[in-house]
Amino acid sequence: MAAVTHAYSALLRQPRRVASASVRAVRTHAADDYLTRALERATSQTLPPAAIAPRALLAVPSADAAACVETVREAGYTDVLLFGEIDERRHRRVPLGETNVLGNEPTTRTTKRAIADVAAYDGPCDLAVVTASDSANLRDDILLPLSMRAVRPGTVVVVRGASPVGDASAWEDLPLRLLAKQPEKMGAVLLAVPQQYSVPWLGDREVVELEATVERGFGRGSRQLGVPTANLSPEELEAQYVIPNGMQRKGVPAPLQSKGVYFGYAQLTTGDTTVAPCVLNVGTCPTFAKTDEKSDVTVEVHILHDYGDNVEFYGERCRVSVLGYLRPELAFSSIGDLLARINKDIGLARATLGTNTPTRL
Numbered sequence: 001m002a003a004v005t006h007a008y009s010a011l012l013r014q015p016r017r018v019a020s021a022s023v024r025a026v027r028t029h030a031a032d033d034y035l036t037r038a039l040e041r042a043t044s045q046t047l048p049p050a051a052i053a054p055r056a057l058l059a060v061p062s063a064d065a066a067a068c069v070e071t072v073r074e075a076g077y078t079d080v081l082l083f084g085e086i087d088e089r090r091h092r093r094v095p096l097g098e099t100n101v102l103g104n105e106p107t108t109r110t111t112k113r114a115i116a117d118v119a120a121y122d123g124p125c126d127l128a129v130v131t132a133s134d135s136a137n138l139r140d141d142i143l144l145p146l147s148m149r150a151v152r153p154g155t156v157v158v159v160r161g162a163s164p165v166g167d168a169s170a171w172e173d174l175p176l177r178l179l180a181k182q183p184e185k186m187g188a189v190l191l192a193v194p195q196q197y198s199v200p201w202l203g204d205r206e207v208v209e210l211e212a213t214v215e216r217g218f219g220r221g222s223r224q225l226g227v228p229t230a231n232l233s234p235e236e237l238e239a240q241y242v243i244p245n246g247m248q249r250k251g252v253p254a255p256l257q258s259k260g261v262y263f264g265y266a267q268l269t270t271g272d273t274t275v276a277p278c279v280l281n282v283g284t285c286p287t288f289a290k291t292d293e294k295s296d297v298t299v300e301v302h303i304l305h306d307y308g309d310n311v312e313f314y315g316e317r318c319r320v321s322v323l324g325y326l327r328p329e330l331a332f333s334s335i336g337d338l339l340a341r342i343n344k345d346i347g348l349a350r351a352t353l354g355t356n357t358p359t360r361l
Contacts, residue, residue, distance in 0.1 A: 053106035056127040057150060059083040059115035059142075068129060069108055077127050079106035083115045116141045123150030132161030138170040147174045147193070148327055153352070157191040173258040173328040176200060197324035197352055201257065207264075208255040208322040209361075210299075212236040214313040228307055230266070230318045232299040259283035259297065260328040263349035266303045267361045269317040275361055276305035277353050278320060279345050283329035304346060319361045324352060 056077035060068050065086040072080060115130055128146055132138050138159065146157060157176065168178070171191055177200040181189040194200055202208070212232040242255055256262065259282055266278035279302045301320055326345050332338040 053079040054127070055079040055081070055106075055123070055125045056129065057081050057083065057115070057118065057122060057125045057146075058128075059130045061131055062086055064131070072127060072129065073108070075127075080108040081122055081125075082108065082110045083113055083118070085110060085112075114141075116145050118145050118150050120149045124152035125150050125155060126152075127156050127158070129158045130160075132159055134161075136161075138167070139174070143171050143174055143176065143191075144328075147176060148330075151175075151193045153193050153195050153197055155193040157193075158188070159191070160188045172201075173260060174200075175325050175327060197263070197326060197348070199255075199262070199322070199325045202255060206255075208242065210237060210240070210242055210320040210322065211269075211317060212240075212299075214316050214318050216314050228303045228305065228313075230268075230301040230303060230313050230316075232301060232318060232320075234296060234298055237299055256282050256322065258325070258328060261326045261345050262322050262324065263326060263345070263352070264321045264323040265353075265358060265361060266301050266318060266320045268313060269319060271316065272305075272307055273360075274305055275358050276303050277349055277357065278303045279326075279342070279349050280320065280322065281329065285329075302342070302346070304350065321361050324349070 054077045056072045056079070058065065058068055058072065058080060059082075062085045065082055065084060069080055069082060069086070128150070130142050130146075132142060136142060138161070142159065143157070151157075156179075171178070175193055175197055176191040177194050179190040179192050199206060199208070210232065213236060214230045215233050216231070262280040262282065264278060264280070265275050267273055267275045281300045281302070282297065284297060285300070301318060326348055330341070332341065
């Protein structure tokens with residue numbers, strides 16, 4: 001564990017470009033004073049390397065759009081995509097750029113799509129500013145699409161709206177950490193994707209250690225998904241108070257309290273004991289819920305290592321160091337959609353962990 005903690009801490013200590021100077025230089029506009037204050041609170045967040053234009057996604061009322069665009073551009077976000085329209089009376093204040101065929105020049109663009117329809121090619125963004133309407137579902141229509149498709153570690157999300165904005169249930173199972181909110185108004189909240197996708201509710205340097213027996217599952221991992229999969233005994237993990245169940249210690253949530261996809265390192269204790277990156281699914285696998293015989297919480301560990309012909313580990317012991325959290329558990333309409341998302345999860349895990357793999361757990 002010490003080796004894993006040291007390696008992960010080193011990742012978190014990597015140099016970061018901080019936008020504090022540009023943020024402090026932002027002028028206050030009457031229509032977006034909440035944004036100015038939020039950006040000032042976000043000075044510890046990072047901007048991408050200088051070679052990459054910082055990108056902001058905005059979804060605000062047309063009357064506020066011009067001032068909002070001007071504010072984020074002054075803060076250093078030179079590539080802006082606005083979901084919606086700009087009030088024509090304020091249009092001349094905004095330096096709209098010429099749209100080119102490739103769409104890869106930093107400028108200000110608009111789209112008629114709703115923020116719920118944000119796509120992967122719209123991101124990854126470094127800042128998202130959204131005004132939530134009373135009719136919008138903050139989690140499903142705004143935060144979930146953003147966090148699944150258009151963010152990266154360090155992305156700041158600013159939300160303004162009605163009282164539901166202050167309800168933590170809207171983000172507590174998403175890869176977002178609360179930075180600040182206005183409790184007296186409950187009308188604005190500042191969230192951020194944790195650096196290195198660290199588990200939001202555990203802190204930047206927490207590592208969750210698991211060890212359990214590999215049990216026979218439904219055979220999906222190797223047969224249908226093409227990834228060596230170890231199904232860990234849920235009874236053993238429940239006894240360790242690691243995953244959600246009806247026997248939690250009073251007042252103490254499980255370290256893996258949300259059903260979803262995590263990542264880290266895994267190692268078998270016998271045979272091929274190579275330490276390898278892994279992606280874990282903690283939950284009920286809703287995509288297969290109609291065909292499976294049971295829907296209890298399971299822990300499936302997809303180990304990113306070639307074990308040759310030994311792709312079944314029944315009865316062996318498996319150790320896992322959980323370092324990060326990628327997304328909540330979702331139901332997909334097809335196996336193809338599930339595979340595409342798993343491949344994206346694997347890519348995010350590999351990119352975040354890097355090549356500094358520990359030799360033992």
